[in-house]
Amino acid sequence: MEPAKPNSTIDDLFNHPERFLPSVSVKCAIFSFQAGELLVLLLKPSNTSRWALPGGLIYNDEDIDDAVKRVLYDSTLLNDLFFKPFDAFGKVNRQGNQSLQAHHEDSVADLMTKRYITIGYYALVEFQKVISMNNDISLEYSWYRLNEIPDLICDHNQIIEKALQTLHYHIHYQPICYNLLPVKFPLRDLQVIYETILGRHFDRANFQRTMLATNTLERQDKHYSGKSHRAPFLYSFRKNEYFTSLKEAMNRVR
Amino acid sequence: MEPAKPNSTIDDLFNHPERFLPSVSVKCAIFSFQAGELLVLLLKPSNTSRWALPGGLIYNDEDIDDAVKRVLYDSTLLNDLFFKPFDAFGKVNRQGNQSLQAHHEDSVADLMTKRYITIGYYALVEFQKVISMNNDISLEYSWYRLNEIPDLICDHNQIIEKALQTLHYHIHYQPICYNLLPVKFPLRDLQVIYETILGRHFDRANFQRTMLATNTLERQDKHYSGKSHRAPFLYSFRKNEYFTSLKEAMNRVR
Secondary structure, three states: OOOOOHHHHHHHHHHOHHHEEEEEEEEEEEEEEEOOEEEEEEEEOOOOOOOEOOEEEEEOOOOHHHHHHHHHHHHHOOOOOEEEEEEEEOOOOOOOOHHHHHHOOHHHHHHHHOOOEEEEEEEEOOHHHOOOOOOOOOOEEEEEEHHHOOOOOOOHHHHHHHHHHHHHHHOOOOOHHHHHOOOOEEHHHHHHHHHHHHOOOOOHHHHHHHHHHOOOEEEEEEOOOOOOOOOOEEEEEOHHHHHHHHHHHHHOOO | OOOOOHHHHHHHHHHOHHHEEEEEEEEEEEEEEEOOEEEEEEEEOOOOOOOEOOEEEEEOOOOHHHHHHHHHHHHHOOOOOEEEEEEEEOOOOOOOOHHHHHHOOHHHHHHHHOOOEEEEEEEEEOHHHOOOOOOOOOOEEEEEEHHHOOOOOOOHHHHHHHHHHHHHHHOOOOOHHHHHOOOOEEHHHHHHHHHHHHOOOOOHHHHHHHHHHOOOEEEEEEOOOOOOOOOOEEEEEOHHHHHHHHHHHHHOOO
16 A cells, blocks of 8 residues: 555544554554653644554554554654564553543544554664654654653553563664664763663773674764864764674574 | 353354454464474364464453463463563465365354454463363364474464564573473473574583573482483572573673
8 A cells, every 4th residue: 555644544543444453553662862861752642631652553454564664654754764563562441541532522532442452662763863753643742751751641651661671682682773873973872872771880981892892883083062172982883793793692692 | 351261262253253352363372392392382273274373362351461371271271371472463465364264154264364463472381281282172283393384374484483583582581491391301401492492503511511600500310211321410490590690681781
């Protein structure tokens, strides 16, 4: 099928619910990294008071991967994001979208509050590439720091928590850092990503020595901000070596 | 809800399809280990010619975890198996259960061949604990060696392949070996599990030294089979240490 335009999905949801598979949905925890912070993208559906994860239903004639790509495009206006499923959420009483129910007419509230099994995905996006967070589907988007995530609808807080747990071990096997960082970055940013996802502090010298020893990084020019005499060097991933290194990590026995 | 008896699920499927959520199902790649081989449990639905993974639909009033437990109980007559979701399978044209269609009346064939999004789970079972593979739901069950898996219905071969890829990195973080081995086992069996899942050979002395150095194993009595003067020692996991070790592995940076 043709990729759906942002607006058409919402139109179909309200006017042609029969075009979607019933009872199953996808939700995406979209992570990004900016100014030394890991961020997650939240949206506020129109006329509601609480934030939520981007997500949606799956068209009858749409591969589930294409549904996820569509949701990611709707939220970031980007294609080709790195995404992975990590868990399924399917408790009987998990919906509880009372805030939605209160603001919509009955038929839509019914659609939005019926029982779904939700497949949770995480996605990684380089912050500089995000074109817009306010597209034309009348929803409010905003990036939130991990420690400032509000009380989300349904079990979306739990979905983010599980996504972070998954990143915790995927960081050794999946190209997480590659997908969160721009082409050139200071080593400090790489360290912050590891520290945030693994939830621990690394000695700066040790971390840099360990990372440089992997031979996956290439030193680039210095980053002169004009503010400091100690401008840090920037680095880039040796792409092939980085991906080979992740592959080899999978083969290493403890 | 009460745990379903094996027979009742099949009855409901044929006579009360409205009791299940439409469009979403679970499939389980159930692995076990016996005689130096990793095995996977397959079933052959009655009146069909091709093998399949155990799985099923989710009752309207059933948590998805309970649905998975029910499927695992139906297939192994065991409760409390270790299981994890690992991927979602949702291509538009993935069903193709022609062999089912050919053998059932139209309404059942329709139910069984409509489009589902399937959430793939792997489960691990200690072979000695399996009570029966032939329960009373009129299905034929059999364990297959990984290199002898036949051509399965739908995309079930791909589901097994993805499950194995997941075990490949989960072996460092999840209690896979603990759930596949009996209380006492020869180190050789532990090595075979690592070799099979990681797809590589380890030097026997190196592997044993590395494993014993983790301090997660406790030497037990020798295993006298009556056939050899070189009876191997048996080992058991120091449960607390093994689980702590897996937890710590998650915190180790490369």
